[in-house]
Amino acid sequence: MPPRCHAALIAVAARLDAAGVRWVLAGSAGRALLGHRVRPRDIDVEVAVADAAAAEAALGVALSPSSGGGRSSRRGGTWVAGVEVDVTAGFAAEGPAWTLAADDDAQLAARHLVRLGDRTVPVAPVEEAVARALVLGDRAAVARVASQAAAGDAAPPRVSYVLRRLSSATSRATR
Numbered sequence: 001m002p003p004r005c006h007a008a009l010i011a012v013a014a015r016l017d018a019a020g021v022r023w024v025l026a027g028s029a030g031r032a033l034l035g036h037r038v039r040p041r042d043i044d045v046e047v048a049v050a051d052a053a054a055a056e057a058a059l060g061v062a063l064s065p066s067s068g069g070g071r072s073s074r075r076g077g078t079w080v081a082g083v084e085v086d087v088t089a090g091f092a093a094e095g096p097a098w099t100l101a102a103d104d105d106a107q108l109a110a111r112h113l114v115r116l117g118d119r120t121v122p123v124a125p126v127e128e129a130v131a132r133a134l135v136l137g138d139r140a141a142v143a144r145v146a147s148q149a150a151a152g153d154a155a156p157p158r159v160s161y162v163l164r165r166l167s168s169a170t171s172r173a174t175r
Contacts, residue, residue: 001032005040006116008083012043012059013119019058022048022104024111024124027086031145033114033123035154042084046124048104049074052089061087070094070136073102095135098169106168110161127157131165 001009009029016023025033027044047055052063052074059078066075073091077084093100110125126145133141149156 001029001040004081004083005029005043008043008081008085009121010117010119011080012045012085013116013121015058016045016047016055017119019051019054021051021055021058022108023051023055024107024122026088026124026129030123031126031148031154033116033121034112034126036126036145036148037151038148042086043080044086044088046088046091046107048108049090049102050104055087055089059085059087061085063087063089071132091132093132093135094172095137097172098135098166099172100132100135100165100169103165103168106161106165110158125158125161126154127161128165130157131162134162134166135169 009025024046026046027040028038029040029043032038032040056063061076061078063074063076066073070093071091074089076087079085090102092102107124107128110127112123112125114121114123130142130145
């Protein structure tokens with residue numbers, strides 16, 4: 001992880017942990033900590049919906065409704081140590097046939113705990129990104145995660161998590 005991203009992540013983690021926020025590091029920074037060969041340029045954090053207000057206060061960011069491309073959430077951004085930090089709560093994916101609701105409990109239960117210096121960083125399961133991409137019909141995203149895992153020292157995605165998340169998706173035809 002680039003030094004600037006490392007410093008930003010440590011600062012973000014300290015603030016969120018001090019505020020008691022349940023959170024995970026997602027995106028390329030999360031995948032980098034899991035051994036994927038990526039070079040993150042920003043920090044993506046997902047916070048539990050119930051902790052969104054505490055995260056806003058801890059990071060000095062306002063989360064607002066955001067949607068587009070089948071994705072919806074409450075989202076906000078800030079800069080820490082010269083690095084852009086994207087904060088998301090309640091991410092849901094709505095694809096051509098299925099909708100995948102946010103599930104903080106599933107993501108937090110399956111998180112990876114990674115040591116970064118003297119701090120433990122909760123990292124989102126890469127399988128969550130795979131499940132979301134499958135629901136959205138985003139084959140390129142699935143291929144990108146698979147190629148990153150294959151090129152690095154990352155463990156292959158846990159099929160059981162992906163299947164469990166996909167089993168919770170609802171058909172758009174039933175709504």
